[in-house]
Amino acid sequence: MDEILAEYIRRTVLKIPRDEIKTVLQTWGFLSEAQLQTVNFHQIKENISQDVVRLCEENSADIKQAAVLDIIYNHIYSDKRVWSVYQMSKTGEETEFFDLTDFKKKFKRRLRSALKNVTINFREYEDNSIWIRIAWGTPYKKPNQYKSSYVVYHSQTPYVFISASVLKSTLPLLCQALVVASNYRDIREMELRSHSLNSLKDIVFKRYSQNFQTYYPRPLQERNVAPESADLRIVQENRHEKERIERVNRKVFGDGPQPKLEFAQYKLETMFKSDPKMGVLDKKEPFRCLVKFSSPHLLESLKSLAPAGMADAPLSPLLTCIPQKARNYFKIREKKGIFPGSFVSP
């Protein structure tokens, strides 16, 4: 086992929270239970990592095993990466039998024909997903294990989740290999990205709950706290407005929890419209803006905007269409020839 590999294993171990190192190593299964018994998992991580490397040396680990450990780490901590959704398409509607061995073989062959120095590893999970790890080199350099790409593919679906390497130039090659190996014709990015791989799956597999329950009003708190002196009609009106917002919100977002996304981005190239009386900016060119929304749980926070009085109800379709359209990156231009206030996104 060379030094570079030892260091790679050591750093992978260091990334794992201390309390979970043992479990991850057990999942890995490369070190025997007896070997693991010899490691003191209560010492500082630095020492644990060195002990693990020593044991790996005993078992003469190679890059294949190290890559599997990295896959296991990324599978458990998939939220650490940003995932993009890609959709593949084919001409006919015919469904072919998916053969995993054939897929792997074609995928490897395709990549290796373009680039000799690549490390490719696969691991299958119970949910029918295939995790692929690719570390990229150059014709003259060995693969850089620290800048690997990850692909999660569900063979019964046309969707692929890619967490690309920082080595940007590798992406077209990766997409090509995927299309060839899975017998599709084309692949396109859906402009849907998140840290939460599961939420992306929920969105594209339409797994998030959209059960629009029938509306049964709950008594609102305000009913009891309204001061007696207040104008009853105003109280009544406020209550009606609150109920309307709740109703509209439920219609748009549904009752269930929202899928987890952390951001949405809009590139606006629309006209700037203002009150002619104000006499400001009367330009025929679009007003160029880039708007980014970010939140630990974007859709939940958008859902709470109107009830908090920060937004109109219903909220703009540009925001509420995110789960249905399965995208969170948009380019918005003015719809031509139609009344103002409507936008298109390509």
Next chain:
Amino acid sequence: MESVDGAVRTLPSIGRLSRGLPFGRPHGQFGLSPSGRLLPPALRSQENADPRRTAFLLHKQWTLYSVTPLYRFSNTRLRDYARLLSAFIAAEKQKGLAVEIGVELDIKVAVSSIPDLKGSDQDQAAILVQLSLRSPASSKNSEEKLIWLGWFCCVSGDDLSENVPEDFTCLPLFLANGAESYTSIVGSWFQKTFDCCFRRLAISPLNLSWMAAMWTGCKVDKTASAMELVFSVPHLPQPLDISYAIHPEDAKALWDTVQKTPGEITQEEVDVFMDCLYSHFHRHFKIHLSATKLVKVSTAVASAHCDGIIKVRF
């Protein structure tokens, strides 16, 4: 010291901006005059200023503090102050309260005056404090490494300095760049020595919107970065941040049609500018930005965060 917040708006004028940069004159509690403000030349003394002497403040992140007037501070004793502060830092280090640094390292203190940095002729010249590391282990002519910078300045025009009693020096704004532990040591020495008080300075959303408008109006080249406004939406179960970046040319085109009063910027113009941007946003997203909190403004000229952190680029 409330109006110091408003004085912060004038900071970018200290850089190499064009002469026409709006120069705020704070009045009243929020540093605003009800009618508007004049636009005198960016810096009176800038005509003869050497840009090299003020270049140090560019491209650095500065944390802002407000400072009460210094008692018995004298511009003629800066060398003594450097010596005393240096001894104070050494003593703090011995106490073990100070920063984690190697025992071998020695901190050199320099205190100097920068006459180029002031808002008006009546203002005190800015005072610069520099801490550098030198290692006695290496050769004598070894290079010193600058580790911390702080400067006091007066950018508020006559208003503040005029009413200061004798024996007091008014340098109401303090800007620090470097580890906070050094800021705290230097700050406590000044507090002890000149009986003054330091406080972190927050920048109000109102002043941030002024900065947005003023900086948008500055001439910058075509490749300039966007004018970005960052909003945070308070009181939601899940926090939400909104970044609204506008192409610099488009933002300037809008501001140029809004800014109508010659030689002056008025509160009304700033309001119209922001309202226009808010209504454009509302047209698309149905969200009322006016109900959210403006937390950061960033332009090709400078950026400012409501926590009192600024960066001047130009």
